[in-house]
Amino acid sequence: MDSLALGADLEPEPVVDEHSTVTLHVNGDPTTLTVDHRTTVLETLRESFELTGAKKGCDHGQCGACTVLVDGRRVNSCLLLAVAQDGATITTVEGLADGESLHPVQRAFVERDALQCGFCTPGQICSAVGMLREAADGHPSHVTGPDTAAGPAGPVALDADEIRERMSGNLCRCGAYPRIVEAIEDVIE
């Protein structure tokens, strides 16, 4: 996550003109590029990598449309500055499928019609992938009961209430929520 993660052959460049060089591992490929210090990961993905799957719904961490996985965890990429992510591993919605074969969450979204306009969908899907991992790792949510055997002891069982709570950082103005919950339930089964 810092400049020490640079390859041995890459010297950290001095900060000049408010730009820096970083290396981002996006969907498996390392790319070294110079970024404006004001530029978010979202803007970098969309404008420099031409990975426009991640969407800008608000640019303020309020909607989740820009959700991607950074080092395996879901984040609002509009709230991360690219310059601070040197060495990070980033997975976007474009990086989830295995060739022609869709990720199980993607397949479930198609089957359940868990999308309408599709603008929130990349964020919902990345968020769901991250969320499943969090629950598997035992992270409790607001609705996890105090007696649940969560934590390092074991994964949290995801019922519909848990899914709804954990997916509430991703807004969908088309109101696809009921189908999104069903899709995620399908993946869990």
Next chain:
Amino acid sequence: MTTQAPQFPGAPVVRREAREKVTGTARYAADRAPSGCLYAWTVPAAVAAGRVTAVRAVDALAVPGVHTVLTHDNAPRLQEPDDPILAVLQDDRVPHHGWPIALVIAESLEAARTGAGELHVEYARDEHDVTLTDDHPGLYTPEEANAGAPAVRVRGDAERALAASPVQIDATYRMGALHNHPMEPHAATAVWAEGRLTVHDSSQGSTKVRESLAQAFGLAPDAVTVVSEHVGGGFGSKGTTRPQGILAAMAARHTGRPVKLVLPRAQLPEVVGHRAPTIQRVRLGADLDGVLTAVSHEVVTQTSTVKEFVEQAAVPARVMYASPNSRTGHRVVALDVPSPSWMRAPGEASGMYALESAMDELASALGLDPVELRLRNEPETEPDSGLPFSSRGLAACLRDGAARFGWHDRDPRPAARQEGRWLIGTGVASATYPVLVSRSTATAHAAPDGALRIRVNATDIGTGARTVLAQIAADALGVAPEAVQVDIGSTDLPAAPLAGGSSGTASWGWAVHKAAADLAARLAEQSGPLPAEGITATADTEQETAEEPPYARHAFGAHFAETAVDAVTGEVRVRRLLGVYAAGRILNARTARSQFTGGMVMGIGMALTEGCGIDPAFGDFTAKDLASYHVPVCADTADIQAHWIEEDDRHLNPMGSKGIGEIGIVGTAAAIGNAVRHATGARLRELPLTPDTLLPYLL
């Protein structure tokens, strides 16, 4: 007009672009990066009325990467636009807070935004008036309300009948402004090349946008291409042309480079339209059996000084219930506020909140079941026009919904059910939405290799238009939907109306059906191989859609809600929401269900969390972004179900369909409000039902 029997099995075909949407490859307006593209940032007016007296751009232009600052002094002159909201950067007048007064254009978005922050704007402020009251001296009766509805309709003598009615309800309902907030902000990417303008615009209908751009820039329409391939929702706010395309095109013309403009989220409410606040007085008179003797629905609302838009909230009362005496009217005042516009079911969503709440109040006053009250007032013909209904499924929806929901087990007493700290109640409301249809053109083409292709400039804003149009064409051609290619979303295709008024599928589908049927007939006549260029059938529904059928045509529905109210905090949770709809033939069960439940989800927001005030001191909306304006989240949507009743209505279109995109929101807020009243005994007459408004009744 009578058409042949509808043929559609309503197969739940998976939406065509689903794979592109789940893999992130579907391209929206801002997902284009033409080489050499510049980025623009709009600067909104910081005052609610007055003039821009100076824009000092020296500091902004000194920001590295800033290319140009456009203001009314140097922006390209437009011909008079077809909508006054598009006359941006043309003069120094500030008609409302948030009106775009400058555009900063730069090599990067970051530079444009920094530049906008460095722009020094001076204003000559005028006094502003942004506060709607029901006795505002500026209120007037408009010529007509939205959608061409007559502003006032009178039957019999409502005043006298009310006075003579043994049971009377007189209640006033209020709601603040509502914002569409599609998840995709309004965006446009514009390129000028060799006198031609190409704009990728986030729009519900690019045919209209092309017209506006051609008009504004003084171009022949065929010198303009507008593409809206994928659109991230609109809910009315992208219905007609909005300023982003004009601004991006101006910037591209001025700089000679492609320009991308995405309106920042917090600027949308003041630029792209909203549902205007309303104050609605509903008076109902009934006899002791609950039969209505009089219905009066009087709406007060606001518009801007830029244009007149009147939310037609009294219109559904002209459709819903029989009564010999009726008065429905609208008055409006032009304030120094942003221009209101369409938001999902304009008129119906707002008006049915008031009417259906008043019906609930009447049921309570009579001690009559609210479902039964509605059934007792079913009209024989449309109350306002006297026309027969082409089909009217309200009673069937109410009965079916009541059975599915378990309505009849309900204890009608308010505040009678408690589970721990939760007060439980149930409520019902009716829904209605008119059948609208517009002229469209389309072509159907058969290639020599057998490939079938439909071309029509429809727009998919999330409805599944490609999919349902393929189904319609496939039905006419007698092939499987997968055998039909469908091209939509560009003005290079045959002209078609916008996705709005729940009329898209009917309008486009009719033309597609006609073209495909014609092609099928010609293929049947064809012997031997097809000519090298294939066969193309062209359809135009001008004649079909111009005929005014002698029927009142509406979709109907019934909404049932179960709410739990936290007796300690006043928080309302919707536990169950069930809608039953009668909307003609459902053409695709999978995508239709999504539209119905999507509308219901938006109705939950309208009921519980959405509503925006205007600050009287500054004249701006008080909740402009998604952190302050609360749209429903996943946790707000527990058990949401949509069902429908198949209608065989021969007076609609060849598919037998009514629109389904909007009716889901209509009545949802009233059903929830009625359930909250049942849970608590408190009748709130203002939306949204936030904890602070409920708490005083719970202590």
